[in-house]
Amino acid sequence: MQCACIAAALIFGSVPERVRFVPGMVFILVWTTVVYDFVAYWSWSNHGWIRNFGCLKEISNLTSTDYHPYCHQGAYDFSGGGPIHIASGFSGLAYCLVLGKRRHVHVEHHSLVNVMLGTGILWFGWFAGSGGAAGASNTRAAVASTNTTIAGAAGALSWAIFDYFGTRKLSALSFCSGAVAGLVAISSAAGFVAPWAALIIGIASSFVCALWTRVKRQFKKRFGFDDTFAAFSVHGCGGVVGYVLTGVFAQKWVAKLDGTKIDGGGIDGNGVQVYYQIVAAAAIAGWSFFMSLIFLLLINLIPGLQLRQSKEDERLGGDFAEMGEVAYRLMISEPDDNFTDDVPVSHEVGVLADGKRIAVATDLKDQLPAAIPAKSGSDDRHPNHSFRLKLLKSKILNAVDGGVEPENNHIFKDVEAQSVPQTL
Secondary structure (H helix, E strand, O other): OHHHHHHHHHHHHHOOOOOHHHHHHHHHHHHHHHHHHHHHHHHHHHOOOOOHHHHHHHHHOOOOOOOOOOOOOOOOOOOOOOHHHHHHHHHHHOOOOOOOOOOOOOOOOOOHHHHHHHHHHHHHHHHHOOOOOOOOHHHHHHHHHHHHHHHHHHHHHHHHHHHHHOOOOOOOOHHHHHHHHHHHHHHHHOOOOHHHHHHHHHHHHHHHHHHHHHHHHHHHHHHOOOOOHHHHHHHHHHHHHHHHHHHHHOOOOHHHHHOOOOOOOOOOOHHHHHHHHHHHHHHHHHHHHHHHHHHHHHHOOOOOOEEEHHHHHHHHHEEEHHHHHOOOOEEEEEOOOOOOOOOOOOOEEEEEEOOEEEEOHHHHHHHHHHOOOOOOOOOOOOOOOOOOOHHHHHHHHHHHHOOOOOOOOHHOOOOOOOEEOOOO
């Protein structure tokens, strides 16, 4: 149940700022039943076909009265690379293709502090997923936990270095993205590979995911592909990379640490294991994508369950449209005759003084001139009004419009002498 909840949550990383909540919950109910449950059974059940892929022919030739010798010679998946990451990543891909790209970019990685904090919490929790998948506090669990940290660290450094060659900046966001990519990739392999192999898996996954995030920008421009927070790019792509490389680097001695017997992977001379992993990854990806696509299209036809927000709701933002609340309140102080140091006159961006709601992404630009004090030609402005309009433009337009210059950019010209309040 916990894995199912995690997988379902990952899907929505592909579709923020345009998805409706209630249809999304209906989809998750269907998805966990028909997609996740099936894939989890195939991968982990004693009778699952993915787990017994190597002896499917023998099993199919037996009659119902025969003893079924399930061989457990199939694809390896230690802690959810297939049912969680590949399944959610490709379902997220289907979701974002059905919805199309965003009309407005309200937020885009708006708080790196939260990103870093969340990555740290996620990394810590990954020990429960990878190490805990051993089912006991034993040597194999210790190796799985060690592999988790190595892959995560390798992925974090690799992505940051990869982006550095293009930007000449050491990005915290790149570091966090690489850490998640490495953790995703090691999920399948944690209890099957040696620590040195975890290093390679983390680097390889981070490189593939980072490369894809650059390529997807062209897809977004040409085909409307908008994987908003990279659920498919990291979990889908990273999950497949880790899943396949598990077949390359799996070793008998690692599994044997808790008494489990396997044939190993390509490095142990069992090259067919790579084939098992590729077929299983393709099956999980295909099942997740096409079943999700079918259910999403059907749900969208039901009156009242349209998947995408209306144009007006998207303009206002999902927080306003779906919950009537906002996570952040940007305040603009307007000086007037009653202005004092202690009690500034303030208006919320999102709700004007007259009670009218405005959209952060669009209407804010039109409301800015009203919030800027008229140029007086003197230097007796209030000391709290020291930020220049250029800073306001940077804080608001680049944050809520993704850095895209608005058509009415002329309102910002020739007004640098004017000031805006520090309460921004």
